Amino acid sequence: MRTVRALTAALLAGAALFGPAAVPVLADSPxxxxxxxxxxxxxxxxxxxxxxxxxxxxxxxxxxxxxxxxxxxxxxxxxxxxxxxxxxxxxxxxxxxxxxxxxxxxxxxxxxxxxxxxxxxxxxxxxxxxxxxxxxxxxxxxxxxxxxxxxxxxxxxxxxxxxxxxxxxxxxxxxxxxxxxxxxxxxxxxxxxxxxxxxxxxxxxxxxxxxxxxxxxxxxxxxxxxxxxxxxxxxxxDRWIWTAVGGALAALAGIGGYTLTRGSGRPPRVPPAA
The missing domain is CATH 2.60.120.380 (Jelly Rolls)
Structure with a gap:
């Protein structure tokens, strides 16, 4: 959950940083x-x-x-x-x-x-x-x-x-x-x-x-x-903006994947003996 929250916060920060310029235009009009x-x-x-x-x-x-x-x-x-x-x-x-x-x-x-x-x-x-x-x-x-x-x-x-x-x-x-x-x-x-x-x-x-x-x-x-x-x-x-956004998302995905992999490889915690 901590990793998910970190990724979500990073995406929101990227959207605020690049603003409307990073939003693709979906419709074209003559x-x-x-x-x-x-x-x-x-x-x-x-x-x-x-x-x-x-x-x-x-x-x-x-x-x-x-x-x-x-x-x-x-x-x-x-x-x-x-x-x-x-x-x-x-x-x-x-x-x-x-x-x-x-x-x-x-x-x-x-x-x-x-x-x-x-x-x-x-x-x-x-x-x-x-x-x-x-x-x-x-x-x-x-x-x-x-x-x-x-x-x-x-x-x-x-x-x-x-x-x-x-x-x-x-x-x-x-x-x-x-x-x-x-x-x-x-x-x-x-x-x-x-x-x-x-x-x-x-x-x-x-x-x-x-x-x-x-x-x-x-x-x-x-x-x-x-x-x-x-x-x-x-x-x-504006391709430069998309390149920067793509690079940032790729880096975040790599960090998130590494964190999840490292966390899943740890041995289970054994409670101390009474």
């Missing part, structure tokens, strides 16, 4: 939990680029807006780090239905820092709006960002992610009509479930390296494109 400052929408850029090179930069949690003509390609770029599963959303405000001649189909595509198009796990990245519709809503949830990948793999890697918005189908007479767009991105933190055994030398930020000359405020080009709390090193994950 709806992301905002990380960092993503829960508070802040203003982002009010213009979009027209190519990858001129893409407008925004951070997760911000709302980027732009006005353009139907038929234009609009580009934005945001950072995503190791362990995040970004969800990109787009809202397009369409021209007045009275001046439109039919339905229109809109689409968002997401590319990583190597300009590889990333598939969507969830969401409607392409949707057709009827002539009477005032807006169209699009969404794309990417796969979790990994710290590294083999050269032949196309897994998402930490760095810049490009969003492209365009109309893919509409009556020819509707080309050139004005529309407004709103773009945002938030991430669910996946943690050690998708951690790897390595990390990139530097995040995939096109046209920038960690050795680039510092900008006017003293930051490098890579740092200027980093998330609000900076790039992670890639070595930490």
């Amino acid at each position: 709806t992301p939990t905002p990380s960092g400052s993503a829960s508070a929408e802040t203003a982002g850029p009010t213009e979009a680029g027209t190519t990858f090179r001129t893409a407008a930069f925004f951070r997760q949690g911000q709302q980027a807006t732009a006005e353009a003509s139907t038929g234009d390609y609009l580009y934005w770029v945001f950072p995503a780090d190791t362990g995040q599963r970004p969800t990109v959303t787009a809202s397009v405000t369409l021209p007045e239905s009275a001046v439109r001649h039919g339905a229109s189909t809109w689409r968002i595509d997401v590319y990583d820092g190597l300009r590889r198009r990333q598939p969507c796990m969830y969401g409607m990245q392409s949707r057709t709006a009827a002539r009477e519709a005032a807006t169209v809503e699009l969404a794309c949830t990417l796969r979790p960002v990994r710290p590294w990948a083999d050269t032949w793999d196309d897994d998402p890697l930490p760095g810049s992610y490009y969003v492209r918005l365009t109309v893919t189908g509409l009556p020819e007479d509707d080309l050139g009509q004005p529309f407004a767009a709103r773009i945002g991105a938030v991430s669910a933190e996946e943690g050690g479930a998708y951690a790897g055994g390595g990390s990139l030398a530097a995040p995939l930020v096109p046209g920038a390296t960690t050795e680039d000359a510092a900008t006017a405020d003293g930051t490098s080009a890579v740092e200027a494109r980093a998330p609000e709390d900076g790039w992670s090193s890639g070595w930490w994950s």
Whole structure:
């Protein structure tokens, strides 16, 4: 009984030490939990680029807006780090239905820092709006960002992610009509479930390296494109917590087993002679 009580007390102490971080997540939902400052929408850029090179930069949690003509390609770029599963959303405000001649189909595509198009796990990245519709809503949830990948793999890697918005189908007479767009991105933190055994030398930020000359405020080009709390090193994950907990439990089990074995091997106590 003393051994059982000791083991129970040790388990309770371990739970109090590691807290909720050591509790596994049993359910996964396609709806992301905002990380960092993503829960508070802040203003982002009010213009979009027209190519990858001129893409407008925004951070997760911000709302980027732009006005353009139907038929234009609009580009934005945001950072995503190791362990995040970004969800990109787009809202397009369409021209007045009275001046439109039919339905229109809109689409968002997401590319990583190597300009590889990333598939969507969830969401409607392409949707057709009827002539009477005032807006169209699009969404794309990417796969979790990994710290590294083999050269032949196309897994998402930490760095810049490009969003492209365009109309893919509409009556020819509707080309050139004005529309407004709103773009945002938030991430669910996946943690050690998708951690790897390595990390990139530097995040995939096109046209920038960690050795680039510092900008006017003293930051490098890579740092200027980093998330609000900076790039992670890639070595930490909650697997370290599980490793520590497992090691502690194994040690306690060994001590308990030794104590029980030693106690069972002792000869029975003989009462003293009268």
